[in-house]
Amino acid sequence: MYGTGLGHSYRTAAMLRALSSRGHRAVASSWGEGLRYLRSSDIPCVEVPELDVLWGEEGKMRFRDTLRNMAAPFARFLHQLEVEGALIDRISPAMVLADSRATPLLAAKRRGLRSALVINQARLMAPRALGALRPAIEVPPAQMLGLLWSSADVVIVPDLPPPYTIASEQLGAIPQIRGKLKFVGLPIEGCQDVEPAWRPPHRPFALFTISGPEETKRPMLLKSVAAAKILARRGWSALISAARVGSSGNPRAVDEGVYICDWCNCIDQYMASADVIVARAGHTTIGRAIYYGRPSVLIPIPFHGEQESNALSAQRMGVARAILRSDLMSASELADEVEAAASIDRGKLELASAVARSVDFAELSATAVEEIL
Structure with a gap:
């Protein structure tokens, strides 16, 4: 594998x-x-x-x-x-x-x-x-x-x-x-039978899940935390997962309304309940967002051709917004994209989810x- x-x-x-x-x-x-x-x-x-x-x-x-x-x-x-x-x-x-x-x-x-x-x-x-x-x-x-x-x-x-x-x-x-x-x-x-270790304090709720090679995570995690803090000031709550296998699975507060975990046990629970998912454009992550009928902001690793293709494919389906050059995007612009994704057509999300299920x-x-x- x-x-x-x-x-x-x-x-x-x-x-x-x-x-x-x-x-x-x-x-x-x-x-x-x-x-x-x-x-x-x-x-x-x-x-x-x-x-x-x-x-x-x-x-x-x-x-x-x-x-x-x-x-x-x-x-x-x-x-x-x-x-x-x-x-x-x-x-x-x-x-x-x-x-x-x-x-x-x-x-x-x-x-x-x-x-x-x-x-x-x-x-x-x-x-x-x-x-x-x-x-x-x-x-x-x-x-x-x-x-x-x-x-x-x-x-x-x-x-x-x-x-x-x-x-x-x-x-x-x-x-x-x-x-x-x-x-x-x-x-x-999924893991619907497992009691969540954490629940968002209020809605709307944005989930940031930043997986991929460790070298690519740090700049995106820093930008995600900054964007989450901006969203929190606009009334959102946010959870950021660094997707580090084997690390602690307990979310911890880093600011009012903003939480982070190195490894979120059963990420599916949080994806299924999120109002918007912010993620790299890995194939499995996009599939999960589609399955749960959640709109997403997809941010490919810069110059990663496969992830760019995945993100654009999901955007053409009408279930996501794609940002191909996250290295040129500010935290404020990312927060704006999250709020825009919350308005994605629910009908398209539900149809794609029904096919996936x-x-x-x-x-x-x-x-x-x-x-x-």
Whole structure:
């Protein structure tokens, strides 16, 4: 499983729990946040070498630097492939399930094992700031990734079927996998039976949930706190989650009407009750907002092409407002965006939510895996 960010972790854990309920056992492999989350969820997980893009201290994705320095990632790719192969040889699985990673697929193919790919970002997305250069940058890697992804026997897409597919732009450009796609809905498990550890003191209530690589969090957290304080002066209450796995889950007050937690236990409770959600534009976070019918302000990591695409897709659906350059936005402007999002058309939110709730992720994803066992 891809280890950067928590979206991959949430859906992998949900899928493995669904398979466990049908009598299947699994061992996962990951790194970083993904590794910590799966282990905290009591899922056996082996650490593998990290393979990721480069991040800047100012919270931006270093897209050009990543492309210029491909030798080191390629070496880590080969090392990761070796480690995955050794793990497969040790545990002798019946099949391999890979979330957004090619090395498990290649290791499985080499050993004659069937495999399933879980993915929503099927290709590299260049940032919008590159303008006319984007196709030249995106097409060659897309062709290579298409060959890698096509080695899977089935491609499980944790997304809604068209026209509500969040990752429609990322999936549409890979013809090699088009006939293998299975849309299984959103991995929303919820925790409605758990008593909330905190309730907003008054409404309207804004939830800021800032996930992603640690390097990208600090500037956005600082701006979120400043925007939350402005909203509090306008009559709002706000909770800010730093999404740090394993940290304290108890919200603490930082100002009147403004609270923060390093890790909010059962974030779904707060998302379901929020009047507006402010978040990065990760696929799983957007899916949760849609599922609960909540308007959102989506703020992609600067120069992160996939998140930009996700945010614009949600904005086209009419369920969110997208801000592509948060590094150029003031805290006051962010507060204004939150208040504007509160007026998003409820009809569109309710329709998208109804579609999301009609698709059973656990049932469909487990069935898709069992079909190739």
